[in-house]
Amino acid sequence: MRETRTLGHVMVTGGSSGIGLATARLLAQRGAKVSLIARGEERLAAAAKELSAVARPADVAARPADVADREAVTRAVAELEEEQGQPCDVLISSAGLARPGRFLELSDEVFRQMIDVDYFGTLHVLRAVVPGMVERGRGSVVAVSSAAGLLGIYGYSAYGPAKFAVRGLMESLRAELTPCGIHVGVVFPPDVDTPQLAEENRWKPAETRAVGGTIKPIPAQQVAQAIVKGIDRRRFLICPDLGTRALSRFGSVLTPLLNREFDRRVRAVRKSGPNS
Numbered sequence: 001m002r003e004t005r006t007l008g009h010v011m012v013t014g015g016s017s018g019i020g021l022a023t024a025r026l027l028a029q030r031g032a033k034v035s036l037i038a039r040g041e042e043r044l045a046a047a048a049k050e051l052s053a054v055a056r057p058a059d060v061a062a063r064p065a066d067v068a069d070r071e072a073v074t075r076a077v078a079e080l081e082e083e084q085g086q087p088c089d090v091l092i093s094s095a096g097l098a099r100p101g102r103f104l105e106l107s108d109e110v111f112r113q114m115i116d117v118d119y120f121g122t123l124h125v126l127r128a129v130v131p132g133m134v135e136r137g138r139g140s141v142v143a144v145s146s147a148a149g150l151l152g153i154y155g156y157s158a159y160g161p162a163k164f165a166v167r168g169l170m171e172s173l174r175a176e177l178t179p180c181g182i183h184v185g186v187v188f189p190p191d192v193d194t195p196q197l198a199e200e201n202r203w204k205p206a207e208t209r210a211v212g213g214t215i216k217p218i219p220a221q222q223v224a225q226a227i228v229k230g231i232d233r234r235r236f237l238i239c240p241d242l243g244t245r246a247l248s249r250f251g252s253v254l255t256p257l258l259n260r261e262f263d264r265r266v267r268a269v270r271k272s273g274p275n276s
């Protein structure tokens, strides 16, 4: 379907900020019922209030929950379905966090946290909504991975594997759920101008900053538009810019070339002092 149909009940984890909020806003404008899940109650309430200005206030609902906590997220999904009077038709799993750092300097806790939030946070909410979608024979599930889920980048030894895992999960689900009438999509954003990127930048080693170069982050709105288009067209790969689109399709050819250039940048930083 290519027209701008309404999408029923859309649930967005990480819907209180950045990519999740921008996507929720677009879908609310399209007349969808929108439910938001995130931890911080204040930001969640502010986001719901903002969406109520572009949708019918009765069509916007929110529940605080930590996506890493299976019970909490399952309960939030059930309560939101009850409040909206409709099961989840579209899930956008955007909740996540990134903590860069050199492998030797990151704590075990960071490695676990990335997997808990970025991977299990995606898995738990999918486990909560997919059984109902399979029963009804329709629905759409979209998870936000990252460009760091397409290739290994200096400083992302904790975050990257969690986003690779999200990609692997969605690839298997695509194969299993497409025959059940369910659309499965995975999003690979490059750097996006959101609070997460601002926080991430505080932790980036000099080498990671050099690898990123001077590429300008794209606006969250651009990612949101790509997600909505991806849902409309039932696309699996959702790439909001040319770079990630090329990488997602021609990774095996492009990765060695990119690695050569990135290694050169890392060597240049290390020559001028590795701890800068």
Ligand SMILES: NC(=O)c1ccc[n+]([C@@H]2O[C@H](COP(=O)([O-])OP(=O)(O)OC[C@H]3O[C@@H](n4cnc5c(N)ncnc54)[C@H](OP(=O)(O)O)[C@@H]3O)[C@@H](O)[C@H]2O)c1
Pocket: 013, 014, 015, 016, 017, 018, 019, 020, 037, 038, 039, 040, 041, 043, 065, 066, 067, 068, 094, 095, 096, 097, 098, 117, 121, 144, 145, 146, 147, 188, 189, 190, 191, 192, 193, 194, 195, 196, 197
């Ligand atoms: N920004 C980028 O450059 C970029 C690039 C590639 C991929 N991504 C991915 O895009 C997704 C959205 O990121 P963003 O840039 O939009 O970040 P953001 O603006 O910081 O938003 C993150 C959202 O996730 C929620 N969240 C974080 N941890 C959570 C948890 N444990 N349980 C429930 N909600 C949680 C946050 O709310 P609370 O903190 O209140 O819970 C917030 O609503 C993430 O998966 C991120 O890894 C971002």
